[in-house]
Amino acid sequence: MQRRIRALRLQAASLTAVLLAAFTLAAAPAAPAAPKAAPAVAGDLCGGRCLDVLPPGENGNATLADILVNRVFGTRPAHTDDQLGPYANLASAYPGLTDSTLRSFFNDSSFGVPADQVASTGSPRSDVTIVRDKATGVPHITGTTRYGTEFGAGYAAAQDRLWVMDLFRHVGRGELSGFAGGAAANRQLEQSFWQAAPYTEQELQAQIDAVAAQGPRAQQALTDARAYLDGINQYINESYQGRYFPGEYDLTGHVDAITNAGGIEPFKLTDLVALASVIGALFGSGGGGELASAQVKLAAEARYGKAAGDAVWSSLRESNDPEAVQTLHDGQSFPYAQPPADPQGVAMPDPGSVVPERLIYDATGSANQSTTKAAGVLPGNLLTAKHGMSNALVVSGRYTDDGHPIAVFGPQTGYFAPQLLMLEELQGPGISARGAAFAGLSFYVELGRGQDYAWSATSAGQDITDTYAVPLCTTDGSPVTLASNSYLWHGQCLPFDRLDRKDAWNPTTADSTPAGSYTLVMYRSNYGLVTARGTVGGTPVAFTSLRSTYRHEVDSIIGFQMFNDPGAVHDPASFQQAAQHIGYTFNWFYADSQHTAYYNSGSNPVRAPGVDPGLPLMAQPSSEWADFDPATNTARYTPPAEHPQSVDQDYYVSWNNKQATDYASAGFGNGSVHRANLLDARVKSLVSSGNKVSRVALTQAMESAALTDLRVEDVLPDLLRVIGSAPVTDPALADAVQKLANWRAGGGQRKETSAGSHSYADADAIRTMDAWWPLLADGVFRPGLGDGLFTALPGAVQINESPSGGQTGATSGGVSANESIPHKGSSFQYGWWSYLDKDLRHVLGDQVAGPLAQPYCGGGDLAACRTVLLSTLKSALAQTPAQVYPGDGDCSAGDQWCADSIIQRPLGGVTDGKTTWQNRPTYQQVVQFQSHR
Incomplete structure (x- = not known):
């Protein structure tokens, strides 16, 4: 404070x-x-x-x-x-x-x-x-x-x-x-x-x-x-x-x-x-990670060769993993953005050639400094850090105590004082x-x-953003270099549009930052905004980001207006029609006294046949979106019938997970273990128990998931099976394994010993897991992946997302080392949970649908894998609490509860106290309508 x-x-x-x-x-x-x-x-x-x-x-x-x-x-x-x-x-x-x-x-x-x-x-x-x-x-x-x-x-x-x-x-x-x-x-x-x-x-x-x-x-x-x-x-x-x-x-x-x-x-x-x-x-929004994906693909090919490397990259991508938890589990399929067998128009950057686009020009004064003493009004990485937002639990009236549907849902917009959202x-x-x-x-x-209805949303993140490799050119015939500021469009050499914004500050402002200024510059082509430059086959190119909602943020206003209009929304069909007007990528959920419904919104561009949305594309007419018009940034979009949707499924859960079979979310991370598993297991159990579901029971399911460590519920059993394949003779290791097992048996939650105690039950086991996870990832995967691929992969999916925001596991080169946000509540969205789960089950001899292309832990040998697990566990036990939970401006080093705690990040002059960690929506509704118009 x-x-x-x-x-x-x-x-x-x-x-x-x-x-x-x-x-x-x-x-x-x-x-x-x-x-x-x-x-x-x-x-x-x-x-x-x-x-x-x-x-x-x-x-x-x-x-x-x-x-x-x-x-x-x-x-x-x-x-x-x-x-x-x-x-x-x-x-x-x-x-x-x-x-x-x-x-x-x-x-x-x-x-x-x-x-x-x-x-x-x-x-x-x-x-x-x-x-x-x-x-x-x-x-x-x-x-x-x-x-x-x-x-x-x-x-x-x-x-x-x-x-x-x-x-x-x-x-x-x-x-x-x-x-x-x-x-x-x-x-x-x-x-x-x-x-x-x-x-x-x-x-x-x-x-x-x-x-x-x-x-x-x-x-x-x-x-x-x-x-x-x-x-x-x-x-x-x-x-x-x-x-x-x-x-x-x-x-x-x-x-x-x-x-x-x-x-x-x-x-x-x-x-x-x-x-x-x-x-x-x-x-x-969703997509835009194609360059990071390409870097993983290149590293995999360098490690394993072209064919085997591509198989490894594809298995790590998990674009349509058969074990992924899905919001729609009624057998429907909604094909979108899946990688083709023989991709066309791929523009792979030459290894080592990609450099981020320069953004800052004409810097003066403190603009030349990387740090100042003052805190910002918002996290600097609020946009660039990967976010998992929002969840929903919706149960059909067929399974509820009074025959009316129940919904417990809301967005996870972060914790701020005052909040970004307001009630009205x-x-x-x-x-x-x-x-x-x-x-x-x-x-x-x-x-x-x-x-007589309620609605909510979770961020969907399906791919509406593509990366193009745009050949650079010069209008005067001079040699083309990476610094050239013209590009080829349908045979013409056109100058980039330059968009600039000068921002200046002086020492009279609140944070006492010394005077300074700079100009922010972005270059824009018909293929989108320039984000990096490099070469493809030796040819200088600009890598651009083309998002379907760019220049169309206002269009979604119509859908929101309809949500508020009782004459426009009165049943599932009319709700879905309203949601169709929203171009942003959201999963929308609906409940009234009789029905439940779901619809996935977003301006999903119709792509050219054969292109892979997960990789950079060569900027050429054959790779463009159908009916693409750069003057208005419009294209043909997939029709409403091709968006995942449903009415009256037995239950719906969403925690930014995969929507439906064959529907590819952007990027990596939708595999066998996802935090949505925590919701799905609990709601499925309620619905199948034979007991009628109440508002209380569904709220308890949400909160139970909100306090549970995903790694403990869904990966620790695999770890304990491998370790338990032989006796643990080291007393310290045996004690740690038993504490972990006890924590798992007790529910695997990060909860206080008593309300307001500011100390965790199972504190030793929690600290052990926090220290162990990044060491596990390194010990299990680095030997097989090699340094290059191990370093590249966190750029596509970070290794860990613990409640404290620490222990990411990226030692160099990976995005996650610098992109964690502490005290944010939302956790366990991004991590190598599925990779470890699938690999360990393979080592144990289990049947694994959608397995990794290569074995990793101990090279696939159970005894060798067990040795890796125990050696990394021993290293984890050697870490002090201060090493596991480094201090920051809000917490002393080693303070476990404080490291996890949620802080309402101050946007102004009034601050709030810390609260215990929960993995839960910021705004949340509990609804069960009793009648209908």
Whole structure:
């Protein structure tokens, strides 16, 4: 906490002076009108059985006085962290959960606010009322006109998340450092987003203009967005005049804490496009790992020869692994993006030739430094680190206690203070919904519930991004080099488009970073954005990234509008039709009182016959997407019938896993062991038990999985079988093996000895596993893979993703060594779990479907493999707690619980306490509708 507070440097000469000025000048907002009952709302058919939770709290705005009082006394504004305790406490309380105690850990998400629960009532316009409830402070917005409803949504969003909204519109424009300070993490973050979605202001406007031409719903959506902006901007004006705007504006020098000089820039439509591009890049894209895959393929061929190497690469890729857990298990097949037997148009880079594209130009001052003392407002690798997001458990009414479907689902958007999401209820003409939406895009509820249905999503990640090797050329006939900035397009030599963004910061900003500036530059071709350069067969090329949703982030607005419209969504078919309008790659789940449904959305390009989407392609007409038009970045997309979908399957689970047979997710990592196995095993057991499933039972299944170490549940049994093939004579090793076995027998969970103890039961076994896993990967696989392939493979799939974010196992060259995010909760998405599982079962003589192409552990010999396991275990036991859990700015070295703990990463001046680890959605619903329209 102190680290972040230090980063918010006061603008006045001393804390005392500013504190006095804040209390003197920062008048509180006008007192709200006397509480009264909320206006009448549309029919709520959930019958009081809809719940949700979103930590840390709804209130994300703190004045300068609030921030300073928090620093001095530790107090927080109301509703800043009141959802954090209930969310965290489920970890210890879930075994004894009952239907009546569910509300101790989730909020009632019924429509409206009972009269005795109204905390405040306000009307920023005569046609809208904003009621906030006592329990959570969530805004319940009711409009008599559509404009008023959306105006109220914008006003409430600014009340709750103005600073966060401002941060992210600057992130989306590559201007975070100039706005929030030049800390190294701020620079890294803005650079990564500029690489993913660079736009000129004209191109942001062009997306708006394009959507406006798509018909009445799109036009209504833009009208809604303008009303939303009007509400935001009215709050900005009022709060600035009344000096109750977020105190971060004072602390970053945008407003003078004494004189009130300065200001807050009003929001405009292009800001919403910039925000949407950030969210789409974070949660709704897939693919783009073709160069990393090619590096693995080249390394495999160098190690084993062409034929055997390609077999090894293919088995490690696991593009259609028969043992992978799937969301659809009803026998359906949805072929998409599978590697062909004889791929055409592949452009393999010459070994050692690939260099990342230069991004930073004209650096001055501290822009030439790699580090600064200040912390960034967000993790620098928020985009580049691999993320696993969200989960869903949905059970058909055929198997539930009252015959109505049950869903426990939500997105994993990370933990921040304030949260990226906000809660709201919207009621007005053509709108009736309650749930969560991203700050700055909350003119519609994006995940939540309607009158008689609820919906949620998980990131799907199917491949909508391809890498092209574009031959470089010169327009003047001079020799072609890697520095050439023209490229061949259908026989013409065209100059790259240059997209640049200058960002400058000065020492008056909050983090005290010395003055500096740079220009971010991205080059763009008809085949997408240049990400690297190299040679293919000796020919200089630019490697480009072509994403189907680039320049189309706004298009998905129509689908979200339909989710909120009770006239548009009323059954599974209409829900799936709404989801079809969303171009982002998401798995969508639906439940009403009678049915469940699933649909996988995304602008899936129709690729040329014979191309392999998992490898770089030569830039030529025969490798292009069907009907590709570079002027608009449009193509032919797979029709809705070819997207994985289902209605009323016995149950659905999703944790960013494989969707269906023959449907290839981008990249590596969908094999026999995946964290979705934790959900699937538990929900399958509930459904097949003969007992009826309740909301409590499904919530317990979710939380049991959330606390379980995937390696222990699904790989440790293989390890123990190999080790147990002969007696363990070393007492220390025997003791460690027994502790591991006991941990597995007890459930394999990382849980506290008692609520709030800040120490783990099975602490020794947990530390042993954390230390052992990367050593296992090295000991088992490096001898067979060789240094080159062992080093290349983590660039495609990291070795480990432990709760602490440490112990990645990449010793050099691999992405995972530098891309872990500590204290993030989400764990066990990416790792070599399947590789070890399949290899050990092969060594044990088991039948393995989709085996690895080569044996690795001990060369396939059981005794030799056992020796490897025991020697690496011995090395793990030799590590001290401080080595396994190195200290950071938040935890002392060796503090196991703290290393795992979730931290609501501060985006502003108010911080929250640490909570125990859970592998769980950030926003989560528990729903069971009782009736239907």
